[in-house]
Amino acid sequence: MPFVIPSLRTVLFRLHWALGLTAGFVLALMGLTGALMSYEEAVTAFANRDRLVVIAGDRQALPPSILAARVSAQAGFPVNVLTLSDDPAASVHVRFARHPATRARPPAVYADPYDGAVLGPVRLEGAFTTVRDLHRWLLIPGGSRGWGRTITGACVLALLVFLGTGLYLRWPKVHRWRIWLKPSLSRPGRARWWSLHAVAGTWLMPVYLVMALTGLTWSYPSFKDGATWLLVGERDAAKPMRAAGGKAAPEAPADASGPSAVDRAWAAFRAGEGRAAGTAILTLPDADAKAIRIRWLPKGIDRLSARNEARYDAATGALLAAGRAADEPLGQRLMDNILEVHRGRFFGNLFALLFCLAALALPGFAATGLTLYVLRRRAAARRQPEAVSATLRAAKP
Structure with missing residues (x-):
């Protein structure tokens, strides 16, 4: 049987579903964890609402050095960062220095700015730390220097491939806004799932492009250096x-x-x-x-x-x-706030919500893609006996 060179469309289609069956599930996990972290500050503030306030009265706030010394004496760790507010009824958020040997950071606490009394640890901090490590390197030992970072970085590259191949595969012969932007949910079977998968991907493509490009700055230092050079210029000119x-x-x-x-x-x-x-x-x-x-x-x-x-x-x-x-110029602001760009907050609260919903949609793309794969395999299995029967009938004299 002669070897038939597959068409470009066939190659890209197989690449698309092959990555979907591998990197797609990692991206789904990264989407869920990313959505959880989108509103980390708001969730943490709600969980610690009783520790965010103090009674000011006529008391005078302590100087930072004395406040840090009192908190350090109670916690047993040297203080590294104080987050202070102009609100007299607000407590102080205290972060401690990392251990010089293990590089581990003790849990942060809230403190009274007037007497230095520790009000308690920051609730949910450990939970969000776990979610963050799961998002960045899948909790694989080695952290940022282990295989987890390599895997997630490769999956971010796969997201870019998804965007490119998906756009090519759904490029219509006739261009109408309904074809591009409106899903055909009334169509039966596989066509309905394909329409939902393709149209949702079209709507969210700009968001995923921003997520992927900013995510690569953590996975590949050379990419970050290139992005810095492109947006900011020479290193010596950064952060004027x-x-x-x-x-x-x-x-x-x-x-x-x-x-x-x-x-x-x-x-x-x-x-x-x-x-x-x-x-x-x-x-x-x-x-x-x-x-x-x-x-x-x-x-x-x-x-x-x-x-x-x-x-x-x-x-x-x-x-x-x-x-x-x-x-600062826009390029400098983008690089200084790359995390805020990554989760959409750089562009405002509405975009932050959109980025959160887009992250939540990643498991949906994995589910619809898997559904399309299964339905396609079933259809191929049904066609195979019919093709064999037709061949046998054609072979009879």
Whole structure:
């Protein structure tokens, strides 16, 4: 029997369903976990609503260094990050430094900003950490350096192949908006499932393209470097920040200490750059740090893509440089907030909901694709005896 070279359409069709039977199920799992993480902040806030508030009264908030010391004394771990609010009734979110040997981070806690009392751990933090690890590397040992990251990265590449082959396979001979955008649910059997699968994929193709391209920045560092070069330019030009009056920070006094420098930096921030801050994330410097980093959001804004940043000298607390998100070019903002782009929040709440629904739809594509595969195999099995019978009848004299 002569070898018949399959057509391009046949090759792409087989590639599409072969990836669907393998990478499709991993993508379905990544879609479910991604949808769970889409509203992690809102779910966590609801679960910890009793620990998010404190009674302010006429009390004065502690300086950051004293607050960190009191929390550290109770928890037994050095404090790394304090998330502070301008709301006098809001508690402080506290993150601890990673263990130097294991690189594990102790569970975060909420604390009273007025006396440093620990109000309790952050509920659901461990659950979302597990969901995140499942999403990124399938909980396979080795974490970001193991096979899990390789598998999920390959599946993200497969998603791009799905988009390309799916678009080619459904390209109609006659172009009408109904053919492209409206599913034919009244059609019987396999045609109905194919229409639903193809039309939904067309609607969500731009979302999946953004998800895939941003997801590759975590899977392949070289891809991230290329995206950074394309959107930002040279590395040295990244994250431009406005220097404080163009002058270098003054020399540290002989008796300057880390904690007092943190408090001076915080006081300078609240009196200067942070006057309009609603939420501020203060990263405490370690022994080798040269700068104290404060990222902040303006009052009434909760979009992480709107974060501004100020840096202060770790020895003196003097302002070194400051930068605002609104002053950065779009490419820089995209790369600085790649996670927010990945889950749609960079574009606003409506797009965040759309991205969440698109992630939830990935198991649906796996299910409809599997249904189409099974129905096709059954149809082929029914046709085979009929073809054999026809051949035998044709062979009779």
